[in-house]
Amino acid sequence: MSSEALLSVRDLRVAFGPVEAVRGLSFDVRAREVFALVGESGAGKSLTARALLGMVPRGATTGGRVRLRGSADLAAERGRRITLVPQDALSALSPVHPVGDQLAAAVRSVRRLSRGQARARAVAALDRVGIPDAARRARAYPHEYSGGMRQRAVIAMATVNEPDVVVADEPTTALDEERREQVLRVLAEQREAVGAALVLVTHDLEVVREHADRVLVMYAGRAAEVGPSGHVLGRPRAPYTAGLLASLPQDGPRRHRLPALPGTPPAPDALGPGCAFAPRCPLATAPCRDHEPEARTVDGRLVACHHADDLSDPLREFV
């Protein structure tokens, strides 16, 4: 597995003072794949995304290791081989510079090109993401773009230098379904065009199902389950994954009771010694409350659950 890893993450930790928000995460991202980090608010997925880029917030300390194949210094690759599509497209663009200038500056920050050459690349990138009349639009300011065009411009910015890895942090949150599909399509096309891997951070299991090759389900700063997304979402082995899937509204008798998970995710400063999911888990037993489970391979994926072996269908426990 590690031989094919493009980006390899080992025992990643992010802490604020004594409180750990990301608690020892390990995974590999392979070249050209779509790898999803999925979880609910507070699970630590955005912090993980930031840590991949060496951009954790001030005051946070990181531990563990993130390596990009063929590179000794990850921070030096930011914007070059690894780039970010941030959540909020408007605040990601400078309001006082034309969009094309911002893209050209991104190009010149990593390549020795003339202004004219950089500009041509910027226009080509805008054209590639479907900005109509890109040469003229490149001279416009972000406020002259519609919301959808801004989102595309930010994707163009993240792909203009043909990176190996694009990290997209909730790129579709707050968008309606049509715009969501549009953005995901543009992201997929650009990833394809430049041959990058995509790390897709999302809370939306439907997005994972439709777009991701592999998925890491995150809960309380750790991986509950990692594996091929068809496998993990089709036949979950971690009770948390199963509970999350069961709580999605789906076709069936109208207003049937949804199997809601009891309680709420724990605060990072209120974790006990056991499995972080145990207080909400219908399968929890004494060992679950005493020892946090280690991840192990079960049925073609990694699962961190004491009961991963005995249960062939945890989904059933919730329905």
Add this chain to the structure above:
Amino acid sequence: MNSPLLDVRDLVVRYGPVTAVDRLSFTLDAGETLALNGPSGCGKSSTALAVLRLRRPDGGKVRFEGRELTNLTERELRPLRPRMQPVFQDPYGSLSPRHRIRDAVAEPLKVQGTWNRTDGPARVAELLDRVGLDPSYGDRRPHELSGGQCQRAGIARALASRPQLLVLDEPVSALDASVRAGVLNLLSDLQDDLGLGYLFICHDRAVVRHFADRVVEMRDGRAVPA
């Protein structure tokens, strides 16, 4: 034949030159959920504001419990307001950060003059219990609650004045899936028990399919075939 709980005819809402809602018509019965579904900017929330008369419609009629609201003055509306209550998308934004949950839930009772010191606290505790919050949460402030708990508190406040109609504007869109399911279950139970009519605004088709009896699909301020 009973008249519908809510009867909206040819509703128009304009913002300057922009027509946000363009001759929209629908009805809603007690105990029924009607969803308004459509992309951002299609006029869903403008419809909600006009139904609640938080904004005066620029055309058309809104009848609620058989009474025409369109031309009522603020004073004439006042006795009707308790019967139609909103629940908003942002659970934190819809509660004052400085008020304890207990006071937020009691506020409608106080505003309407139905608060009294002997029964009031018990009524608030009953409302919190009704939405699945332990009454001890009454002592907390919104930032001490999770998003789902906060949304439950918002629902308790909406129920305080014994409404017949809840206008739910994206009530679960800001919630995580595991928590969203619980809030949807709660809304279902409340409707069954209290016979509430729900005008349910939601952009998520899966949620709408699960939750609504009928759907009005909106585009550019108009109803379009689903």
